[in-house]
Amino acid sequence: MQVPLSWLKKYVPITLPPRELAHRLTMGGVEVGGIGEIGTSWEPDKVVVGHVLKVDPHPNADRLRLPTVDVGNGEHITVVCGAPNVAAGQKIAFAKEGARLFNTHSGHIEPLRPANIRGFKSVGMVCSVLELGIGDDHTGILVLPDESEIGSPLADILGDVIFETETTPNRPDCLSMLGIAHEVAAHTGQAVTEPDADYPEDDDPIEKQATVEIADPDLCYRYTASLISGVKVGPSPQWLQDALVKAGQRPINNVVDITNYVMLEYNQPLHAFDFGKVKERRIIVRQARKGEELETLDGVKRKLSPPMLVIADASDAIGLAGVMGGANSEVSDGTTTILLESANFDAVNTRRTAAALKLSTGASYRFERSIRAELAPLALRRATKLILDIAGGKAAKGIIDHYPGEKPAPTVHLTRKRIKQVLGTDIPPDKVESVLTSLGFTKKKSSTKNDGLHLEAPYWRSDIAIEDDVVEEIARIIGYDEMPTTTIATSIPHHAPQPMWELKQRTRDLLAAAGMREIVTYSLTSQATIEKAETLEPKPLAMANPMSAQFQYLRTSLRGSMLETLATNWHTSLRDGLRLFEVSRVYMPTKADLPDERETLIGAIAGRRLPLSWLAKELGEVDMGFFDAKGVVQSLLSSLRIEAAFEPSENNALLPGRTASIVCGDHTVGIVGEVHPRILARFDLTETPVTIFEIDLPKLLQSASAASRSYATASRFPESLRDIALVVDSGVPSSNIEAFVSQHKMVQRVTPFDVFTGGDVPTGKKSIAYEIVFQSEKDTLTSEQVGRALEDILRRLQKEFGAELRSQS
Amino acid sequence: MTAEDASSNISDLQSRALTELETLQDARRLEDWRVVYLGRKGKLTQTLRTLGSLPPEQRREAGQAANRAKTTLEEAYDNHLKTLEEASFATSSTKGRLDVTLPGWPVLRGGLHPTTQIVREICNAFASMGFQVVEGPEVESDEYNFEKLNIPKDHPARDMWNTLWVDYTGIQDEHSVLLRTHTSPMQARIMEKMDSKPVRVIVPGKCYRYEATDATHEWHFFQVEGLAVDKGITFADLKGTLYEFARLVFGQNRKVRFRCDYFPFVEPGAEMSIDCFLCDGQGCRVCKKTGWIEVLGAGMVHPKVLEGVGYDPSVYTGFAFGMGMERMAMLKHGIEDIRLFYSNDLRFLKQF
Incomplete structure (x- = not known):
């Protein structure tokens, strides 16, 4: 809200420099976001x-x-x-x-x-x-x-200074000059002077000239009205126009300007009807009929429906209660008699009406925030006085005041103990009382409680409901910075282990140490990306109100965003090699409740194995492939002490024969494979293969918690090394041979070090060379023992895999 | 054989060995020499063995001569070995000079996303004060995201969080499932789980708002939420904890400032600023010439929130706070556009 200090000064003396005042208001909860100055650029002599x-x-x-x-x-x-x-x-x-x-x-x-x-x-x-x-x-x-x-x-x-204030939803009172004036008063110890609302009344009572009926008292808590005849509608005087312009409002005519002015004074929306257009001189506050139409003051014909509340005359709606008046009763130059409305409408219904019609106004904004019904007659009398002063005419005797929603003013019982319990400090009672008095609270007698203060909130405040609300009032006026600062004195609560958080942290660290760069991408994706990446199953959850087609679905796979990220960096980074990973959730729909949010790891590898280096010119020209990705996965799992097998596997998005599932115990925890070129092409990823790996972290966590970490003594006897080259059918997985050889009790480990096809190796066969390490825990193996063991192994390999020995050393 | 013969043999052996030693230029051949003359089966040992046939008094004399020869040869060996080693070190230090200005072997360097880094740093700061990290769902119910936080339907405070709703047509009521707009729903979830026991947690996670993006707004962002509930926790503790946090993350000399602010799930509510660490509070572009930077919202847990999860607000009090991670990272690293975080341009990411 724009608050001109010249306007504020009508209610409270301002003794502080504007910047100091703005600071105090801000610290107290009414943020002054900007200070506008009028006239500072006008040279006094020019x-x-x-x-x-x-x-x-x-x-x-x-x-x-x-x-x-x-x-x-x-x-x-x-x-x-x-x-x-x-x-x-x-x-x-x-x-x-x-x-x-x-x-x-x-x-x-x-x-x-x-x-x-x-x-x-x-x-x-x-x-x-x-x-x-x-x-x-x-x-x-x-x-x-x-x-x-x-x-x-x-x-x-x-010349003037204008505060731009930000109003939090709990403080509708600060949408008004008087509300801000009360804040200023509390901060500076000054008193607020309320504006003059006295005016002479005519002899003819208002009840004889107009009737008001509240047909729906659940939605209209109070309706007050005054009647002024013989007004002369015209432009407002300059001071009124100036005040409105500085507060950011456009002057219209004297009557409308006064209703706006008083709304800004008291925070109470008002509306003036051209009473000559009100049929049968009757005002009925009722719900709109289904399909009822009303042209509002902005010239838009609106279709209404219950429970929207309207102000109606004997036959038609003439205003949208709490939102905007109707064109059919608008005050114009020819208007002579005015019925002035100052009412209080239900917050929720007003909010829903304004939202349904997409029509947020100064009035609806205030009613939504539950302003106090006590404001209605005060603002009514003030506006009536100003109309008489400015537009002339005579006011009927008395006002109409229907108040079906009357309830006692909110009271709060405040104890010294609670202040200390919340703020951590004991504030002297006289200080508490002086702060609360400056804010307009009044002390009441309590019939039941002797200790503490029984307080009634001032009539302009609608945010005081519980004791702690008053505690905040005390703290904010004294100043939060004046409150003590301590550390928590209670003992640290018992902690429960958080294995998933730990696993994610370790996974990120290990992958970064393995040369991978972490990315974080959006959780929402588009139909187009889902189709391009072929991650159509399961069908993802959609947004009910998507911001755009680009962010419409909760992803069930990280593949699409990974491929998009590769595309973003493809041409700038391919030469150095792209090694990216992400640890994020995917959102798997479930039958009824919230989705299953699964922590998932995806990695992608493409481009040069090494950046250009004089030390390894040839290596710098080699593109990475399946085994680069597998190596990263192996290094990760081995650091996590998880044993995994890689089994040939199929996946529609990955290349057959270049895809392996990652198996830990009985669980498939993930997959690694080269992305199918047809998918790469859709993301413009050309020239070189892309290998990805995906791991379901909850499943990995199960394997990790089962993994043993007990210490095994290393053998103190020497190792014996033997190299063999075997020729087997090309379909025989090396891992099977390795596992088979490892079963021998003397074999410590087996490492394949060369794979060869062609040459003298027959078609359909491959030659694999292994280094086998023999070692015993009991004694030094003789070369005869090793030789016999190797022969035994070779014989059994022949039987199991049809493996022929090609060479041996 | 006589004693004279023996002495002469020994002396011959010694002079041959010494002559040969002079010609040796590498360590391996020196070792061969040692084996030949001084080894267990070497010539000197053999010579010593032949002395057994001499009469006892001659044997002693010849034995002494043999031992002197052994000592002489051993000393000569040690000296020659030393000479060879020194010669070899001298050669190494003058041979094969490298152009040490050439780049080393390219060791791959990965790295963590700046959001991950700042989340860790902040969680670690609070962990040092006894806060435990917990996580919660990103797809939330209206109940936890709003209602249990004292934000009923149709409350104007809902305007503070523009919400992305998840389409649950046919399964649940419209506007019942959403993408969490803040990490605060975990306040209610944790307290329900802890069942009136003390709580001290920190909750990092992704949040979402229906919002147009610009340099300082992103619809997809990370928050860290903190919650401490126990008997006797006060606003003064809130101030002390957050002051310590500011010092840990933004520097030991930081000053903090608390002003009144509004969040429906706290009372009293506060906003914390730190003095600008770029200009030391003098006023610069980052702090918009105010000398202060807003960093987080906080407050005492609202009694209605405590009541709603079964904590007696007359016995238990607590504080909560929440802050945006990207803003923290932007402040720390001087990043001017929040959209850089999730566009994943490696030229940005590689700087962290």
Whole structure:
């Protein structure tokens, strides 16, 4: 909200410099996000009050005129002016040469220069609000009050400071000048003066001239109204227009401006009906009928439905309660009798109506926030007084006040013990009382409790419901920074192990240590990406209100975003090799409840194995493939002390024969494989293969917790090494041979070190060379023992796999 | 054989051995020499063995001569070995000079995403104060994301969190499942689980808002939530804990400032700022010339929230806080655009 300090000063003296005041308000919960200053750029000797002595026609232009202005000290200046409203006798804002003003042609603030306008040299300017930077109306000049002193600096009259405040949803009172004034008063120890609301009443009672009926008291808690006849609708006086403009509102006419002004004063929305248009002089507050139509003041015809609340006359809706008036009862220039409404409507229903019609107004915004019903008659009388003062007319005797929702003012019982329990410090009772008094709380007698304070919240506050609300009031006015600072004195609660969090942390660290770079991608994806990556099953959960097609589905696989990330970096990073991983959740739909959020690891490897290096020129030209990815997975699992087997496997997105499932015990925990080129092509990933691995972390965690970490003594006897090359059918998995050989009690480990096809190896066969390490825990093996063991192994390999010995050493 | 013969043999052997030694230029041949002359089956040992046939007094004399020869040869061996070693070190230090300015072998360097890093740093800071890391669901119910946090349906405070709703048509009511807008729903979940026992946790995780993105707003972001509930926890403890956090993460000399703010699930509510660590509070672009940077929202857990999860608010009090991870990382690293985090351009990621 825009809060001009000139307006605020009508209710509370402001003694602090604006910045200091803004700081205190901000620290106390009413954030001043910006401070606007009006008139600080107007030099006192260059922008002054002028008096129009006479207005002559321009010799060469019908639309231009030549006012002669007394700018003080007997200096008279004649300038060119295009405004139709300039007239002799006016006090106006005059800018002399060099004054810094908003240039309507260039759109910048710049010094005023002499100009030759249609043959007349004009030095100086009669200003509009636009040029002064205090409004956007350029159709006429700004006319100042008659009592303005000729030649005095304009800044002295119009200069102002405007606070831009941010209002939290709990403090609707701070959507008003009086609400802010009460805050200022609490912070500075000043008293608030409420505005004058006394006016003379006519003899004729209002009840005889108008009736109000609340048909739905659950949605309208209070309805007050006054009736003013003989008003003259017209433009508002300058002070009223200025105040509204500075508060960010557009002046319309005196009656409407007054309702807006008082809303900004009290936070109570008001509405003026042209009473001549109210059929049978009856106001009925009822729910809209199904399909009922109403053209609102913004000229839009709206279709209504229950339980939207309307203000109706004897036959039709004439306003949308708490939101906007109807065009059919709008105050216009011809209006003479006004029924002024000041009511209190249900917050939830108003919010739903405004949301359903996509029509948020100053009124609906306030009613949504549950303003107090006590405000209605106060604002009504204040607005009635201003209408009488400004638009003339006579007010009927009394007001209408139906108050079906009346309830006692909220009270709170506050104890010294609770203040200490919450804030951690004992605040002296006299300090507590003085703070609460400054905020407008009143002490009540409690029939039941003797200790503490029984408090009634001030009528403008709707956010005080419990004791802790008052504790906050005390703390924020004294200042949070004045509260003590301690460390928690209670003992640290018992901790439960968090194995998944630990596993994720370790996985990330191990992969980073293995040269992989972590990415984090969006959880939502598009139909297009799902189709491109062929991750169609299971069918993902969708957003009910997606922001865009790009972010429509909760992903069930990390593949799509990984391939997209590869595409983002493909051309810049391929030469150095791309090694990426992500640990994120996928969201698997379940039958009824929330989805199964599974922590998932994906890795992708593509491009050069090594960046360009003089040490390994050839290696730097080799592209990575399946075994690079598998190596990373093996290194990860081995560091996690998890034993895994890699079994040939199939996956529609991966290349047959280049895909392996990762098996830990009885569980398949993941997959590693080269992505099918048809999928790569859709992501524009060309030139080199991409290998990915995916691991389901909850399944991996099961294997990890089963993994043993007990220590085994290393044998102190020497190892014997033998190399053999076997020729087997090309379909025989090496892992089977390795496992078979490892079963021998003397074999410590088996490592394949060469795979060869072609040459003298028959078609359909392959040669694999293994290094076998023999070792005993009991003694040093003799070469005869090793030789016999090797022969035994070879014989059995022949039987099991048809393996022929190709060479041996 | 006579004693003279023996002495002469020994002396011949010694002079032959010494002559030969002079010609040896590498360590392996020196070792061969040692085996030939001084080894267990070497020539000197053999010579010593032949002395057994001499008469006792001659045997002693010849034996002494043999032992002197052995000592002489051993000393000569040690000296020659030393000479050879020194010669070899001298050669090494003058031979094969490298251009040490050439790059080393390219050891691969991976790394963690900046969000992961800041989440860790912040969780570690709180872990040092006894907070335990727990995680919760990202797809949440309206009940936990809002209602149990004292944010009923149709409350204007709901405007503070623009929500992405999950389509559960045909399974649950419209607007009953959502992507969590903050990590705060875990407050209720943890307290329900802990069943009126003390709680001190930190909850990192992804959150989502229906929001247009710009340099400082992202619809997909990480928060860290903290919650401490026990008998006797006060607003002063909240201030002390968060002050310590600010010092751990942003530097020992940081100052903090608390102002009143509103979140429906706390009372009193607060916002914490730290003095700008870039300009030391003098005022710069990052702190918008104020000298202060807002870092987190906090407050005392609202009695209604405690009641709703079965904690007696007249016995238990607690504080909660929440902060955005990307903002923290942006402040620490001088990152100007939040959209860099999840666009995953390696030229950005590799800087962390």
